[in-house]
Amino acid sequence: MPQSYRLQGKGRLTPAKGLRFSFDGKHYSGLQGDTLASALLANGVHLVGRSFKYHRPRGFLSAGAEEPNALVTVQRDAARKTPNVRATVQELYDGLDAHSQNRWPSLSFDVGAVNDLAGSMFSAGFYYKTFMWPKSAWKNVYEPKIRAAAGLGVSPDQPDPDHYSARFAHCEVLVIGGGAAGIAAARAAAESGLRVILADEQAELGGALRFESGASIDGMDGWSWAQEAARSLAGMPNVRVLTRTTAFGYYAQNFVGLVERVSDHLASPGGALPRERLWQVRAKRVVLATGAIERHLVFAENDRPGIMLASAARAYLNHNGVAVGRNVGIYTAGDSGYAAAIDLKKAGAGVAAIVDLRDNPTGALVDEARSLGIEINHGRAVVRTAGKLRVSSMTIRPKNGGAERTIAVDALLMSAGWTPSVHLFSQSRGRLAFDAESRRFLPSDYAQDCVAVGACNGTETLEATVAEASKAGEQAAKAAGGKTAKAVAPKVDASESWAGGMVGSGPGAGPDDTVKAFVDFQNDVTAKDIRLAVREGMRSIEHVKRFTTNGMATDQGKTSNMHGLAIAADALGKEIPQVGLTTFRPPYTPVTFGAIIGHARGPLFDPTRRTAIHPWAEANGAVFEDVGQWKRAWYFPRQGEDMHAAVNRECETVRKAAGLFDASTLGKIEVVGPDAAKFMELMYTNPWEKLEAGRCRYGIMLREDGFIYDDGVVGRLAADRFHVTTTTGGAARVMNMMEDYLQTEFPHLNVWLTSISEQWAVIAVQGPKSREIIEPLVEGIDMSDGAMPHMSVREGKICGVPTRLFRMSFTGDRGFEVNVPADYGQAVWEALWAEGRKHGACAYGTEAMHVLRAEKGYIIVGQDTDGTVTPSDAGLDWAIGKKKTDFVGIRGLTRPDLVAKGRKQLVGLKTKDPNVVLEEGAQIVADPRQPVPMTMIGHVTSSYWSQNCGRSIALALVAGGQGRMGETLYVPMPDRTIEVEVTGMVFFDEAGGRLHG
Amino acid sequence: MANQVTATRRPAQSGRDTSARNVKLAVLPPAERISLRAPAGAVEALSRALGLALPVRPCTSATAEGRTALWLGPDEWLVLDEKGGDLLAACAGVEALHSAVGISHRNVAIAVTGPGAETTISAGCPRDLALEAFSVGACARTVLGKIEIVLLRTGEEAFRVECWRSFSDYAFTFLDDAARDAAS
Amino acid sequence: MLLIRCPYCEQDLPELEFRNAGEAHVVRSGNLVAESDEDFERFLFIRENPKGIIYERWRHIHGCGRFFNAVRNTVSDKFLMTYKAGEKKPESLPGDAK
The missing domain is CATH 3.50.50.60 (FAD/NAD(P)-binding domain)
Structure with missing residues (x-):
């Protein structure tokens, strides 16, 4: 029966443009311009889904975006599988492959329909009330089972191949x-x-x-x-x-x-x-x-396949040339039902009867219907329907009660009016x-x-x-x-109008009736459920909505909200506006995640930032780690080395000879102007006015509350020019905070800030051989200890290009940081690498950098501090300019809590067993025998195996830590308790001679 | 004592280009750039030194002899020289209060041209880029997708997109993705 | 996404270019060290968080970079006006300020 409901000469589609498609594995044909819904209807298919809760058979309610029932899965291939597509919206294409949802084992025989027989059990609020205890069972047993039984389509399990x-x-x-x-x-x-x-x-x-x-x-x-x-x-x-x-x-x-x-x-x-x-x-x-949007009428069993909105049937007829039935009943509360009946009758489809709730309908459409010989039953209501997988009859009676009559139909159109x-x-x-x-x-x-x-x-x-x-x-x-x-x-x-109609439940679905008269088809909410919600004490429509889930399905109640509201108002004995209207929220119809994400997938999900030296590191086998958006070389394994072996070798090599490290990601800010030093005095705890040009200083920046915000080495290039470095992660926020103070608190200062983070590639050359490696490539800079001591900066040339050469160290060994314009970064790195190899140097990554700095007790802001650590807590009191009268955080530092005894302070920890490496984040207790929950007095912030020390090392924040030197503390772990000794933070070269040696 | 290794320059995304039906993308060759900051009183002296009138109207630019100054803020200009002129040297002699910082290597420029150029950039830039709202010569620091850019309209169907070096891969990839959509 | 008038760019521009920077007109004392604990607490922690008209700071961070002040209604999310950093808190607001 190919498209046997398609009427010749009707509709606007071209008969020659045929398309093939399948639904639940069965093949059909349709026309270009059809929706999946109109094409199925052309083939006489009304049954397309099972309802959410009761698994009742459902067909098409509408011909548009408001559709609550006809949700299908459209599958193009294994990955292109879209659930919950409204068949009334999906345009037909050749080869379209659609499947029904929420049924097992098949659409016409669905085991879940037993819920419908037990329908009296499954009233509104049933799940809330029944599956209340034990509490844990909700999460582990009830919810998964309920979700599996009630549901929409299944999400695809492969990445979306579309863009x-x-x-x-x-x-x-x-x-x-x-x-x-x-x-x-x-x-x-x-x-x-x-x-x-x-x-x-x-x-x-x-x-x-x-x-x-x-x-x-x-x-x-x-x-x-x-x-x-x-x-x-x-x-x-x-x-x-x-x-x-x-x-x-x-x-x-x-x-x-x-x-x-x-x-x-x-x-x-x-x-x-x-x-x-x-x-x-x-x-x-x-x-x-x-x-x-046209509303349906709320009456008993108004949800069988074949029962739909009058306007939908007209769209299928007048646009697609499809008759939704051959013997169609119409149930209406206004003129719109007549228009549908007239169109169908004129197209040659059989019209069984019009049932009109109005007592004395008049007007042109009523007259026309009558003149076409259509039976009109005014003042009457449809109170029931029959038909298993499709409506087969409607039972009508006078709306205020009286004798019933059953009329055979193969489709039933409804119109309660327009919302x-x-x-x-x-x-x-x-x-x-x-x-x-x-x-x-x-x-x-x-x-x-x-x-x-x-x-x-x-x-x-x-x-x-x-x-x-x-x-x-x-x-x-x-x-x-x-x-x-x-x-x-x-x-x-034009003569049509969309006035009139009714809201609320129809005759036979009133407070005394125990029928299933659906208000919200997608969530299976009946008029009875809404009345129950009111009986259970819900007064606001927002509560009624949540209790019954009326209007909460993916169609957001486009057809149901007004009926639900009217029924609730009636039950409460109030006027509709007093009960209120639920809020309309975006989206109007469901929006795919793909549309929201747009271009931001794969490489465009988030920017991946790479340094100028990245290609070299990649070519030389570096393993990278993500640091914010940056890719940083983590370690450089050689043949056969695991991470541990590579990091141990890198750490040893740096201290024995030298190592090259890509420090380009450090934030850098050029502070320029006659008031540059004044500004630095205000932004950092340290004194800057007296720092000579050509010298560097380790600076600490606080927030106004007195806690450490960032740190870094600052070089003074000239009286009016500083080269400030920040942490990698702090680059943007430090710049923002500096701008904030400069623009709004200190606008009188003549100074300007420019981010130069990406202007300069930075190559750290660290280790006893560092000077020998750099020196042959440098022009115009005397690198001798006398001319260029630790913590100094010089401008000159390296490999023929400009450099800002810092002598500074984040390893505790003699070290330099070579800044060159970024595009030269890789070439200068390669030249330094060639020199370095002559001296046995290696390239090292961020892991070795972390170990080396921890051996010296150098902190990492954000790892060893967490936004509640003061300079004093971190043992950095020395970096505060004692004579200063103002800097950001100066007053915060004197807050009572910040000077109180017993604050958590940074200390070193040595495990009693030197081979045991603590876990970062592990909690510390004073007495491991105390009952659980124990009093935790701190936690491990940094912990590594130190090959140079031949043992594990750790830093920790411990309450009153600086007064606990030598004490034994405990780190309870799931399988054992680890004994540790509190020590100073410096584990290697405590005297510090190697910085200069 | 320095041996005579001269570092070769490796600009980011060097030579990368692509063309879709309505749009061409090309990473531009390196240019000299400074970030110039100065109060109103120094504008005249700096303009003289640079050989172009620093624009003082918001979101406008001025071009002369391969040199372009873009108004980015009330005391901030991005000055470009595509002929290799030394902008820092040009400002060095100016006594009036200012800050000139070299950022030639910080930025990468991508030219977006063709009838679909505006649509391409609009995939990620929330500004109104119609000619009436963003005319030839208009410029602004703004956003493109998830990054910050400086946008300059160089012609009715031509834009220059500047971004920081490490964001240039993202910028080009984004524009490429958007250009293909603009062509469809 | 809101449109915000940047008083420096003199244009209404998309919110994506801006960042909120908290309440405006919180004065940092020129002699902070001398402040009492109570005064410092008020300066550092206490904010109005009003329902209705708020005076707040924004930064045109992905634009001209300037911090400025704005008057916004926190209920309707409407900006009543914006003005430059350092300018006095306006004594009267444009028409629909209620």
Whole structure:
């Protein structure tokens, strides 16, 4: 039965453009322009899913983005597997492979449906109340089981092979929604020549014109007018028309997030095309033309496959040429149901009967239906349906009770009226007001520069909508600074209106009925559940929502919220506005992580920073570690060496001969100006005024609270010029803090700061042979001990290029740091390496650097300090200028807590067994026999095996540590307790002679 | 005593380029650069020394003889010389209060040109780059994806993107990714 | 993402270029060492954190680099005005300040 529900000569698709697709492994055919939903319906398939909680069979409710039921998994290959795709939105492509979800073993026989039989057990709040104890079982037993049984699709388990892109866009007028209103607004705004963006979620503009029939605009039928307008708009240089694009979030100052689905509709996507594109639009004015969503009616068993919204059936018929049934029943609370019945009847589909809740419906559509011979049952309600995997009959009775009658149907269309789509307006922080007469919420007070037009603003006819939108477009352009002639609104001739309807539960689903009348299809919430929530004491709609999960599914209650609210209000005996409306939050429809991430994947996830010397290290076998965004050479293993062996060798070699180390990542700031020294005095604890040009000093920077913020060696190049170094991780924040003080606290100082971190590559050459290695390459610098003592800096040339040559040491051995302009870094490194090899030097990495500095008790800010450590705690009192009257942190240092006894202080630790290496972060106790929880008096901050000392070494923060020298403390570990002795922080060359030797 | 090894220069991303349908990307050759800081009173003297009028209007630039000065802040300019002129030397004689710091090696420049140039940069730059809002000669320090850049519009369909050396790989890779989207 | 007017660039620019820097008009004493514990506590720790109008500092960190002051409504997230660092706290605010 190939597409046996496709009606010849109906719809707008081309019969010749056939496509093949499969659903649950079965092959079907459809047409270009179909959605998966319309193509399945063309083949008579209504059953597409099982509901979330009760596993009830479900079909299509809608023909659009509001769809709660028809969620499927679309699979292109092993990695391209998208769960929870709304079949009503997914465009058909050749070879599309879709699968139903939440059923086992098959869609038509689902074991989980037993939940439906036990439905009285599974009322709202059931899970909360039943699985309360024992508490731990929730996490380990109940939740995993419940999650497995109730659920949506399964996430793909492979990396997403598609790519995604992003753009910032700016425009004067953004129009959201491409129905008649959006088109009219965009055309009027575009006349101004200003930048206009028109976004619509469908593949083609047209909105409700897709299903409406009989409307004429500017002498064309509505749909043709929309297509013509789309073409002319797309041809304007100042207009961007984005189809397949959903505005999902409306943020502050007219910042709107759009997702464009670029290739989900293509048979073979990929190549240069992203799957989706995120648009972050800043608009001067926004026109909201988001339309309205039809509501279903709440009655018993209103969820069987084949029961759907009247407008959806019209879309399938008028656009796709598909009849949703051959004997269709209609249940309506307004005119919209009649329009569907009339369209179906005229198309040759059988219409069983119209059931109208209204007592005396009148009007053109009612007359037309009657004249077409359609049976109309007014003042009546559908109170029940039958049919296992598809509706087979509806049972009707007078709405206030009376004799029942059952009518056979193979589809049942519902219309309770239209809910204005105020989601984006509400996200813009605009205030909604309840219109008591029409029982709906409408935009009231605007919080941003936007305007709602058409159905989303409560406007009820096409003619009024187009006129309103056209004027709004013109005014938006004018307000955004455009000069525009008075826009001529398109001429509309249409009779349909989307007024009227009802909210709440229908007859037969009232407080005394125990039926399953669904309010929220996706989360299986019934009218009964909402009343139960009220009985259980929920008063606010926010509580009712959370208790019942009404409106909390992926469709966010697009069809259910108003019904839920009305039922809750009724149960509470209050008016709807007194119960309140739940908050609309982004996203309007689900947004993929890919769209949010955009370009930021793989190498673009985060910048990877590499030094100028990186290529050499890579070529020479370095193993790298991540230090912030930097890749740093960690160690340089030789053939057969593990990390331990390599680090031991590097540490020994540096102290025996020399080592080369890439220190380029250090932060560097050039401080220039006549007040440079004054500024340094204020930013660092140390005195600087008297530091001679050509000399260096180790500086400590505090925060105002008195704790150590950063440290580094500072060289004075001239009276008015300092070369400041910071830690690698501190580079950006130190610069920011310096700028902050300079601009806002000390603006009278004539001094400027420039980041030179990346101007200079830094090669540390450390060890007894360091001078011999550098000297042959240097011009214009006397490197003798007399001329260039420890802690001095000289400018000259190395390898023919400029250098700032520091004599300084982070190893405790004689050492230098060679700064050269970054592009020369690798060449100078190679020259130094060639010299170094003559003296037995090695290249060493960050691990050896850490060990070597720890052997000397040099701290690393951020490792041995944690933001609560003062210079005194770290044994660095000597670095505070005692005569200074101001520097950042000077007052903080005298706070009572910072001078109190018993503060944690940095000390050295030696394990009693020299072969045991402590774990960094391990806690320290004074008495290991005390009961748990023990009193912890400190923790290990640095710990290494020191090959040079022939034993393990560690630094630790210990309460009152400096007064505990020689004491034995304990480090309890899971398998044993380690005895340690408190020592000074220097483990190697305590006298310090090697610095100069 | 110095032996005569002369270090060869290895600029980051040297020679890297790519072209998509509407966009060309090219890493530009090294240029001389200084970060120039000065109060209003020194602008005239520095302009004279540099041979171009330092722009004082926000987000504008001035170009003369291969030399370009970009306004980055109320007392800050990025001065470029693409002909190898010694900018530090030019400022050295100026007595008026200022700070000139050499940053030739700190930055890498990427030229983004073609009809899709604006779209390419808009993939990661939140500024409005339409000609009306960001005209030829306009410049700004801003962001591109997850990094900071200095952006200069050198033509209606041409931009110069400057970033720090270690971010240049990210910048080029980002622009390359964006250029392919701009072409699609 | 907010748009913030940088008083130095004289343009409304995207928030991505800016960084908040805490409450404004917290004065650092010229003679900090002489401050009492109470005064220093007030300077270092005590902040208003108001619901409504806040005077705060921002830095146009990925732009002109300048610190400046802003008046923002913490409820609506609306900026009422911005002004340069060092300028006095405004005595009156533009129209819709309530």
